[in-house]
Amino acid sequence: MDQSITLVGYGEAGRTFARAAGWQSRAHVFDMQNLDDAFAEDRVCGCSTLAEALLGSNYAISVVTADQALVVAQDVATTIASGTLFFDMNSVAPDTKRAAADAIEAAGGHYIDAAIMSPVDPAGIAVPLLISGPHCEDGMEALSALGFTNVRIVGENVGRASTIKMLRSVMYKGVEALTAECLIACEKAGVIDEVLGSFNNDWSAQADYRLDRMLVHGTRRSAEMAEAVKTLEMLGVEPDLTRATVARQAALGELGLNPPPDGLNAKLKALAQ
Template sequence: MMRIAIIGFGEAGQIYARDLAGAADVRVWDKKFPGLHADTLRGLAVKSGVQPAASLADALDGASLVLSLVTAASAFDVAEQAAPLLRTGQVFLDFNSVSPETKRAAANAVAAGAGHYVDVAVMAPVPPKRLATPLLIGGAEASSVTQKLSMLGCNARAASERIGDVSAIKMCRSVMIKGLEALTTECLSAARQYGVEEAVLDSLHASFPSLGWNDRLPHYLISRVAEHGVRRAEEMGEVVKTLQDVGVTAAMSQATQQVQARLPAIMGKKNIPYNDFSPFIWQNVVDSLK
């Protein structure tokens, strides 16, 4: 049975660990394992049918595929730490949402050792599709890795032999997707304060009737900011870098980064956890934060 190492045991890491456990021997490592909540996280790993590793080196030992599913801020550091530990034939799959230049720097770090580096772009939220979440694969090993991932049940497609291309696709897409989330949050927060949200939503629905402005779309878009804004703001920092690296002004993406970070920050200051809003109704969120 193939051995897989998963680095990062957050939301996405937990989903991939749990769903791959039946098809592979999975070990997981997270920098929080030695910390305050170590017992809880390790217990969750065991409950998921995977083995919590004692260290990064222990997680990588004997693994054919190494999946890095950490935060954008930690992505390069993890690649750099893993590089000297990788052995011939091991493949480091960088799932993280960072700029093409960050991916290339990580690839160079891995190339200095014995392992192979593969660029992975996760093209939709991992929940609810889980392993069916579309993945774009880039790098010299893209075709062979895509075959392995597909055999494991992943929805993977080899898209380029160059490191950075699939991440450029993901980052440019995020300008629009995360920007739409931020614009909706800003637009409807103000509309609610003025008492005109119904008229605004009716107007948006009239202009874009297929999107669902009169249904669940506003709730979904704002929920993404409320639940994942901190992580999305980190990603938008990498989007800004992606644009600036090719001389594109990143004014809109910089503003998106600020809006994505602001809503969860206010919720934190008021000690209002995301789970308090179930089901998630955007009006309730805006009202609670007045």
């Protein structure tokens, strides 16, 4: 596969994919931040404009923050070539995906709703992907050609893949938020060993990892959970707990503990101050 690939966004997901797949100069990357050092290190083609990144590309992958996903799709639609496959891998509500699809399809592009179902590091291009939409058969073939090895079609309607992702996040990221709330209080009360000891070993072992994810990615995850709120509201479910998850994820992300202190006890001492 020697066609160029457009990557919109070069954060954790975009950079992990480019490096794991060995795309190098075939990846034409646009990011709002100055990432020239990262581009040079990974030997990808950094582009100064979105139009430049899309020029001559058959495939475009959008991996940006949730609050920018629709804006990016609308911007891509102004220059996308007819027939280009646009993979929207952002963690947003199904209605947001459908609005993005309308913009891409009206411009002649082919939109695929894609959901990344686990952290991309260390999975890389073996990360589980769900895709849906009328072009998902072509999307499956293209993703395979790009090197992705764990892709599953979940339906012909845009929004189905993202619905699965959003509702899964209600649980997963909600548990993260509850973990932080519980353990910070335990640290302040001096009962952390007793409470952790009352849980099973699997839960306790995951606590350090959950705090890590929020401290490093809490701001981005908060934006994603705001989209989960929209998903629940669309389904007629009052998102009381998920709204609180939005706030807790944002609060931990704003602390600036990146990289986080090493070890659960060190993290909790820093958070309990």
